[in-house]
Amino acid sequence: MKIQILGPGCPKCKQLEEAAEVAAQEFGADYQIEKVSDINEIMSFGVMMTPAIAVDGEVKSVGKVLSKDEIIAFLK
Template identity: 60%
Template sequence: MKLIQILGTGCTKCENLKANAEQAVQQSGVEAKIEKITDIVKITSFGVMMTPALAIDGEVKVVGKIPSADEIAKLLI
């Protein structure tokens, strides 16, 4: 099971990233848990200084933009 982490303070962009991640999980068929991290200390512990960010299994994959569901699905495979 993959762990997808949405790093952001809860802004609209962060919500859009979460929605795209949920859609990516559905279309890829990969078993995954989506976790939203809003604590700024935890976010910076990933080395992220710009949100939203996307991490998969603890590894930051995207920072400062909202990848499409298709782009996220490719990162899951």
């Protein structure tokens, strides 16, 4: 499972990355977290607001920091 955090590295992006790490560990998935900070690559996902999260290339949330439980729901 590939979890991508889309954002320039702002505090909210880092919060989302930390929550995703905890969620993936609790979920027990074999995962890889990738930070995507290149604006052109972020826009290629159709994302105009950050932070955003994508799971296996599919954008799940844009413009907000999700809780660990919200992220686990996307991993199921």
